[in-house]
Amino acid sequence: ASFKRIKEVDDKVQAFLTLDEENARKQAEKLDEALANEDTRGLLFGLPAGIKDNIITNGLRTTCASQLLSNFEPVHNATVMDGLQKAESVTIGKLNMDEFAMGSSNENSGFQTTRNPWNTEYVPGGSSGGAAASVAAGEVSFSLGSDTGGSIRQPASYCGVVGLKPTYGRVSRYGLVAFASSLDQIGPLTQTVEDNALVLGQIAGHSKSDSTSADVSVSDYLSSLTGDVKGMKIAVPKEYLGEGVNEDVKKRVLEALKVLEEQGASWEEVSLPHSQYAVAAYYLLASSEASANLARFDGVRYGVRVENEDNLIDMYKHTRSQGFGDEVKRRIMLGTFALSSGYYDAYYKKAQKVRTLIKQDFDNILKDYDVIIGPTAPTTAFKIGEKVDDPLTMYANDILTIPVNLAGVPAISVPCGFSNGLPVGLQIISRPFEEGTVYRAAHAYE
Numbered sequence: 001a002s003f004k005r006i007k008e009v010d011d012k013v014q015a016f017l018t019l020d021e022e023n024a025r026k027q028a029e030k031l032d033e034a035l036a037n038e039d040t041r042g043l044l045f046g047l048p049a050g051i052k053d054n055i056i057t058n059g060l061r062t063t064c065a066s067q068l069l070s071n072f073e074p075v076h077n078a079t080v081m082d083g084l085q086k087a088e089s090v091t092i093g094k095l096n097m098d099e100f101a102m103g104s105s106n107e108n109s110g111f112q113t114t115r116n117p118w119n120t121e122y123v124p125g126g127s128s129g130g131a132a133a134s135v136a137a138g139e140v141s142f143s144l145g146s147d148t149g150g151s152i153r154q155p156a157s158y159c160g161v162v163g164l165k166p167t168y169g170r171v172s173r174y175g176l177v178a179f180a181s182s183l184d185q186i187g188p189l190t191q192t193v194e195d196n197a198l199v200l201g202q203i204a205g206h207s208k209s210d211s212t213s214a215d216v217s218v219s220d221y222l223s224s225l226t227g228d229v230k231g232m233k234i235a236v237p238k239e240y241l242g243e244g245v246n247e248d249v250k251k252r253v254l255e256a257l258k259v260l261e262e263q264g265a266s267w268e269e270v271s272l273p274h275s276q277y278a279v280a281a282y283y284l285l286a287s288s289e290a291s292a293n294l295a296r297f298d299g300v301r302y303g304v305r306v307e308n309e310d311n312l313i314d315m316y317k318h319t320r321s322q323g324f325g326d327e328v329k330r331r332i333m334l335g336t337f338a339l340s341s342g343y344y345d346a347y348y349k350k351a352q353k354v355r356t357l358i359k360q361d362f363d364n365i366l367k368d369y370d371v372i373i374g375p376t377a378p379t380t381a382f383k384i385g386e387k388v389d390d391p392l393t394m395y396a397n398d399i400l401t402i403p404v405n406l407a408g409v410p411a412i413s414v415p416c417g418f419s420n421g422l423p424v425g426l427q428i429i430s431r432p433f434e435e436g437t438v439y440r441a442a443h444a445y446e
């Protein structure tokens with residue numbers, strides 16, 4: 001059914017970069033056979049899954065939507081893939097994204113631009129645009145994306161699906177091609193909050209292969225879906241409903257708060273005073289980390305190598321010049337500059353200090369409140385081509401998602417109505433490792 005649907009719609013949506021039909025069928029047949037002999041089923045038994053193309057999959061091409069990795073076939077799986085396999089889901093293929101997860105619209109893919117299934121003239125968001133669009137278009141039951149500065153939540157919001165960025169350290173990053181290692185997290189995109197909780201349970205947990213994955217026990221997220229938010233205290237940052245946020249988006253968020261209020265929750269306005277500096281700090285820190293992480297793509301170790309160069313340095317140079325797209329080069333240059341001696345204190349170190357202040361803002365509020373709620377993005381999806389020539393406007397779009405990554409806390413985007421036929425997303429944030437609280441609020445609202 002999944003492949004049938006993909007054949008029907010993916011010409012228009014263009015969510016997939018690679019399909020794995022033969023293997024998927026084999027896997028499904030094996031599950032069928034096993035079913036005849038066993039009465040236990042994995043928790044994701046037979047569910048078709050799409051995987052963002054920066055999560056490595058054994059023997060299945062993994063490109064990060066970069067020409068530089070157009071021929072890269074990993075020889076082992078990311079930890080999350082082992083989790084899915086154990087739960088008996090079936091991997092359908094690999095999903096489009098902005099190259100190396102840098103972008104908010106999928107227009108930075110080195111291969112194709114995924115379209116928003118609600119209106120194909122609009123972007124699906126990014127960088128997990130393929131992951132969000134494939135779920136919204138009914139091509140797969142769920143997908144895995146990655147979120148460094150909003151890349152699961154913003155496309156979930158634009159495509160009207162549920163997307164969770166777990167607490168930093170909740171899910172192993174082993175086998176996630178690193179963009180900014182101190183911010184990256186893998187998370188599920190689904191049609192419902194229940195599905196999301198179910199998938200997170202299968203991919204969360206400590207892994208010996210990732211020293212930044214936390215040794216904190218994994219809760220039974222499904223048991224959080226009580227529908228009960230009586231007495232829940234909600235904080236609404238005034239910065240999240242301020243200038244720059246579209247009026248319709250504000251209205252939908254206020255309506256959602258009313259729904260939660262009617263169920264016995266209460267909300268108050270608060271302030272995240274340092275969030276105004278989040279975008280600037282993020283683009284320095286994320287680019288700095290990216291400039292180091294992407295040094296490994298040199299034509300020797302992975303992917304494509306430019307041929308017929310007569311020395312090593314030219315081979316490096318030309319492989320990287322031809323293999324990387326403009327946005328990736330922009331980030332590498334910015335990051336290299338910010339880390340260079342003489343500028344380190346003025347930029348990188350300063351940005352780290354701002355990051356601490358932002359984290360303290362969240363800590364302070366979450367001492368007194370269970371969740372923080374606001375919109376996921378300041379607007380609904382924009383038109384393809386509208387912002388592509390203006391990187392700063394594109395960066396500003398991440399203003400409501402980025403502070404969450406800098407603070408390391410968990411957050412979900414859940415659909416909360418429409419504006420002019422395009423979905424609006426509600427963002428619900430909570431304390432570290434309290435994904436259960438996030439799900440409880442999201443489920444009660446949904």
Ligand code: GLN
Pocket residue numbers: 101102103104126127146147148149150151152179286398
């Ligand atoms: N849009 C942000 C960026 O371009 C976020 C990306 C992400 O979360 N991977 O960096």
